[in-house]
Amino acid sequence: MLYFDYSATTPMSETALKAYIHAARHYYGNSQSLHHDGEEADNVLQLCRNSLMQLLNVPHHSIYFTGSGSEANFLTIVSIALASIHKGKHIIYLETEHHSVKQALHYLKRFGFTSTAIPLNSVGKVVKSQLEKSIKHDTSMAIIGHASSELGTIQDLGHLSWLLKKHDILLVSDCVQSFGKTEIPFESLDAFTLSSHKIYGPKGLGVAILRNTVQWQPFLTGTSHEFGFRAGTVDIPAIVAFTEAAEEITANQVKEEKRLKQLQALLISLVLTQDKLFVLEGDRLNRLPFHIALRRIGMEGQLLMLECKRKGIAISTSSACRAHFSEPPASLLAIGRSITEAHEFIRITFGQQTTEEDIHTLSQALLEISATYKEDLHGEIKEIVGRRTP
Template identity: 40%
Template sequence: MIYLDYAASTPMCDEALHIYSVLNKEMFGNASSLHDAGGQAAYTLDYSRQRMANMIGGQPEGIYFTTGGTESNMLIVQSILNGLPQHKKHWIMSALEHHSMYNLAKMLEQQGYELTIVQPDQEGRITREVLIPHLRANTGLVSVQHANSETGLIQDLAALSPLLHERGIMLHSDAVQTFGNVHIDVEVMGVDALSISSHKVYGPKGVGAAYLKPGTPWRSVYPDTLHEHGFRPGTVNVPGIAAFVAAAEMMTEQMEMHQERYATLRKYFIAKIQEKSIPLHWIVQENEKKAVLHHIVGCFFDGYEGQYVMLECNRSGVCISTGSACAAGHHEPSPALQALGASGREALQFIRISFGRTTTIEELNVLVDILTYLKHRQERSLSR
């Protein structure tokens, strides 16, 4: 099997597997227990919190461990809105957000919150000029995904945060795709809250983290909750958290090397597509104005639905995607793709290829051969 869907999930790395195995055997105590086993788990949890804070340039008291990126998104947004003054009932998110944010929006609307979904500019960017017309006196929070999971397009959050903070508006960012792949510093970016996930950086599934900058107003979604300083309920998964931190440290230490490799693979893949005249075109045209995650290649296969292309690749032992795995099963155009100018028909033709640490040129050649076969079959069908 050739796996080219690393933006959806990654295998656990050896560093994470080792930590996970050892701690599940030797440090399985409940971190809230007062005996020595609990104390050991609590120490590991605090140590992990410090190391995670170091990786994002934050403070350890702002780190809250969760079950993943979706829960981080949902708890952060709700907790901040709960903690803001009653008149701050308006919040904003970009049209490029993860599926979980759209689900959350429906629930918050029923609770009396008003949402504005902001469309990007023609370059796919959320800029000051894009945001300003939508900011109100009662706006309390803006959420802008750091990089879109279908396109890899990175937003310049540092350019947005001063505009929002001078108006007393909080800034949250879903950094699930960027964490471990590009340098993140919450102080430089100016974000008040950040969502990250373990299984995107070769850690275990079911683990993530939320960062809330100390001093950011918030009130728990779950009253009287004791775990994670009241942020979320449930016994804390200390072995999983330690494994997440180990994987994240491995990725952050090697990120420059991996991004160089991904850039080379991306350039090679695009060149082969052009050489073979395969009818793929890219949702994000790279230029000097845009920063992208090199390991995510989002494109449209003209003449085929993306789901069909994905299934044909799967039949040949190659795993690719038709977009965010969290939206799988929803056979409808992606809001993010439509926001970037794709028609409904084009959005259904979307496929995503994403590279990982072990992806090779030979693997990409297999994919190119499959896409070439589909191209020739399409040409034969049209010539009849």
């Protein structure tokens, strides 16, 4: 099967897989144990933390390993919010955020927090004037993901951070989709999150980065792992593999981003120039290099996805975390699309294994499915009209 769902997950790289196996065999101790095996595991953990510290240009003690990117989002938002109650209980965010962000905001309601969604323009970008209008006297945090997993639109975090700092508002960003794929202004962020399995590392590992200047309060008190940020024994093999994957993907980032952009432009050209019923969503230029958000006017995205599946091609219709829910993607509604239009949405994402030949195969499949659907629909209309003819 041709795989075009790299936003949902990526296959582990050989480098990460070898590192995982080696660490699992040799560093199986609990990093909190005081015996030799525990000390060895802790030494490896600190080496990984130091490598990421240099890679991300953040202090050593600002890196916290979690069980997933979703958990990293939840713990980061809740931990900072609870420690910032004295500053205010209002949070601003984007409707295009990952579901885990919205879950955290829902949880904080029990502590009296309120939230406001920042209006977006038609391609999913934050407009400065709308951001300013969303700020209240008690706004303590802004949650603005670097890139939408559904639309692919990249936000100008450097520009937005400057405005937020004027109001003493912390900027928290979900960088899961963009890390290792395109440049991120880490220096503009007070806290951000990453996920291992989006960059060819193992599943079940996320990273929360909270700068030393940011106060936080643990979600669960009395824990000893990860400086008290998260309970549970850390997964040393996964952390080792993630570190290897992070170093590998960032080392090749510039070259791979250029290649992915070429594939992206090729697919857009092949499909949109030959079938005017396909519409590109999100920002055409400021978008993730491996990501294409499309609508086929008049055709359900689920139907198009299933027809691709029959042809041995994997695409998606939304974030994988919401794939089994029937409601339309919130990102499409947030940029003014109707419910019908939102249901037409499909997402195509590619990665290291994707070739130019794969792009041609996919484009041909999309065009064939679209053409067949038009013919079937036309025939159905003719049949209905024929039955009504006296």
